[in-house]
Amino acid sequence: MTNISPLRDPTAPGNPLIPRQDWDRAPWNRWTFQHVRELLPTTPVLRGGGAASVLPSNLQDIDAISFAAEGQVHSIGSFLETNYADGLLVLHGGKIVAERYLNGLTPHTQHLSQSIAKSIVGTLAGILIGRGVVDPVAAVTQYLPELEATAYRGATVQHVLDMTSGVVFDETYTTHDSHMAQLDVASGWKDRRNPTWPTSVWDLILSLKDLECPHGTSFRYRSIETDVLAFVLQRATATPLAELVSRELWVPMGAEEDAYFTVDAAGYALGDGGFNATMRDYARFAMLHLRGGEIDGRRIVPTEWIAGTRFGADPTLFGGIYQEVLPAGAYHNQFWIEDAARGVYMARGVFGQLIYIDPETDFAAVVLSSWPEFVSTIRMKTTLAAVSAIRGALSLQ
Template sequence: MNSVSPFRDPAAPGNPVIPRQDWDRAPWNRWTFQHVRDLLPTTQVWRGPGPVSHLPTDLRDIDAITFAAEGRACTVGSFLESNYADGFLVLHGGKIVAERYMNGMTSRTQHLSQSVAKSVVGTVAGILIDRGVVNPAAPLTHYLPELEATAYRGATVQHVLDMTSGVVFDETYTALDSHMAQLDAASGWKDHRNPNWPKSVWDLILSLKDLECPHGTSFRYRSIETDVLSFVLQRATATSLADLVSRELWAPMGAEEDAYFTVDAAGYSLGDGGFNATLRDYARFALLHLRGGEIDGKRIVSNEWLAGTRFEADPTLFGGIYHEVLPTGAYHNQFWIEDTVHGVYMARGVFGQLVYIDPTADFAAVVLSSWPEFVSTARTQTTLAAVRAIRGALGS
């Protein structure tokens, strides 16, 4: 069962101080994922001056829906109670059919999405590609000539969209000397364990000099690829990432609340995982995708680009440990593809963040969590089984 966090108000007398190096770890993350701007430097993603897009509600009782997980029968209600969920929302037929807030979260709470941010950045990239501002076939050095001196020399924008560059980047979350540990420090999330580590995300990108395979030959999950993409978007538009997301996505889609990014010492918004928003605004993001790039009659991203994201991924580049959760999966344009036949796709983040999108069934689910583990195959499989069971019960 989920425990009640003793860290909900760390300023209260007698409560422990959240450790700087472990703020995103259990048990602290039960509080911190809803209060990131109280801990780190951030920048606003303005919702704009326009109207809020409509989210009609038709609530259903979904708690008794059953599914199998780890060889036993479960219910959606027991799943929500036992899997460290903070927010949960289901869309079907363009309406909210389930909406839950747990662990102190409210409808106005901005929750850290971790790598769901990658899909937000990927969607903005799609908007700019549609407009001809960014060419996915162009070499990265066309936009960022500084990368000629790195292992990204010869890689294209599409390679980082798909995380198929051959650049060495150790994503190990728990290792103290991995590239991921350096990224935590460079982004401002953690203190530098080594004074020689890069001081900003850009500096870290410039330090990547080694290749593990030729560009375009294999998918390897590298968070830094989203940051490379973000710098391409910034350079191509002479606009900061936070302002780009606001101008091209958040304001046009009619977000109800501002979102925000964490920023590094150089003021860069962390595109690979620093995005925070409310549950309903993540649902609007999902609805935009369900509606083929339109929301409230407003075209934001082309249906052609979204269809390409869903159906044009190359599953032959996807394998190894990634098959444990998505045995027929793929990765394309900063989204995880459940399979390229049905075109179900998703945004995922460590510690249990998920935006699941099935346009054919007109169904989406948003799960915001604060798991005790960075990654858990069992919890991910359980979450996907619960979401699929809800989809089935709704008649899709």
Template sequence: MTSTPPFRDPAAPGNLIIPRQEWDRAPWNRWTFQYVRDMMPTTQVWRGAGPASPLPVNLQPVDAIPFEVDGQYLTIGSFLEMAYTDGLLVLHRGSIVAERYLNGMASHSQHLSQSVAKSIVGTLAGILIGRGLVDPAALLTYYLPELEATAYRGATVQHVLDMTSGVLFDETYTALDSHMAQLDVASGWKDRWNPEWPSHVWDLILSLKVLECPHGASFRYRSIETDVLAFVLQRATATPLAELVSRELWAPMGAEEDAYFTVDSAGYALGDGGFNATLRDYARFALLHLRGGEVNGRRIVPADWITGTRFGADPTLFGGVYHDTLPAGAYHNQFWIEDTARRAYMARGVFGQLIYIDPEADFAAVILSSWPEFVSTVRTRTALAGVRAIRDALSAK
């Protein structure tokens, strides 16, 4: 087993040492999720040279809004106090109506998004699909012929967009021998303690040889699918992922700050969960979706791709649960579809990351967190109940 020196928290020199293999776990994540680039290699997502797109502010009192979940009565204020929240921002009718920073987070702090990154990559795919640079119906092997020797043989780009390939990938976060544990090592997030494991993400993809069900038969949450998608986008454009996100999404939408990705030993930006940005820039991403893919009259994401994301999912493939057993409607184009009626949709990540988008109410909420658990049905249900309570209270005005 190889080892690198443990990380030291510069806020408490000589006092607190963060174990290398546990940096993203509680209690360390209360600090590390805002300082990822202090601990591992990263690559810049440039905001561009243009002005930041405006975010009008029209603050409304939300802390006293009540809501109930599973027989427990809370307010938004009490929820924020008990939910390991680092940041909350609410958009309604194009304006910021609530903005909170907790746990030392500030407006300039860049917070790890975990699997919210998947929806960033999915939106990038929508842009490139709209431009005709990527065909979602094409076989993955058209772009990545090396996958002919893997279980991805015969799968399409749309299959990985929807996580409906039949490739076996064990997503268990706490198992030491799961594919997810291998991904932690391959991505550079953890030390390579097993010398037989892949040393970077591309090698991990090439090692996936087992098919557990036919491609397209059902949804199975597999983080590696986003990385396969990211390699397709890179190969189709001959451009690294971070540069693509900057050029096609982050700069055009008018981000205020640079973002960044963690990178593996081969320089690959981790598309499935390594993206970091500020609370307000995550909100700009949400507003881009609320506006059907436009910012200040400029078309960035094809409107039909966003409509297709909301309405094009096949719930029969989904099985009715999130990966943390919370009831849901569907999954499509790297977004969670909250239900099949209202078609609010979400970007979600472990440890409590959430971007909730409801075009019908012209409403979005961003929550950045550092939960003690990877996933929690109770915490997720509570966060969504609180978000819906804010939405309904604002909509009633």
């Protein structure tokens, strides 16, 4: 693996090159989020040999829909042009009603999901929990006894599903010595800056020794929790994560294209953010949730788990900075709950990745992006306002 990769036409002399340490940052991410397997080691999530599940279309012009956000009036067309969108797909009434590809994205291009991957892993957990393979109230150490020597001692599987363990994990994206910076290195996304840092995701988990609060008392967004969950699922099934996602979700869902994960030096598929898939297959994942765990008449995810995800969160554990974007929200089963009363929920990732799911109105939207910022409250609020405006306009038809 080389330390640099061409940003544009590799045959062009003097072409700009991507710095290894900044491949996922602006402006490089406008290209790299669609070309991750050209930059990092990956493992496939195979779709199998069956037919793709049907996504009928009834395309409509949504560009003129207007909405207000953060004191400004926008249209969907202007939003797509100015918000670093790479793609937008809208589902309503079981059909694709809008499908837009931008910034070189095509129907066959796999796009980095960032933390949408967490909801993929969460859904896989729901499948295995429904089958009795994993017990959500069991201690994490029942599956991973090595963690008795870490701060995860006493935490349950549900605690990591909800990110309510009390383990100290500094999620800061922009500092060079945070746990998140160490995770970038451990996952193989970045080169090591400190020779003492863990060299794999598993080793990073084993290094987490400190508690900030008792397990189950407060939500804190910790990407590493998804990786702990993924190791639980792998240990319970004796199957690598990418193979599990393929067997339990991607093949039965009727995905149209293979997906893939990035992998660390030990071969672990990065469950917290390394998943890549096409926009239509992200839409199939959304359709699976809209249909309560079924697609094309096939039951894949237990109805009870979907309902529990939508309505089973404890909003009292959710507060602080998280309520700035989601004032009526919560977090549960690796999904963000936008509206705990209506059961509207989302998969979200940094740099503007979103799968928005509203079963009550039979509406979902996939937004793939390459923002210049890791997180932006203004951009996120604008994106949610745009999605809400589309939903409102479609509901009037």
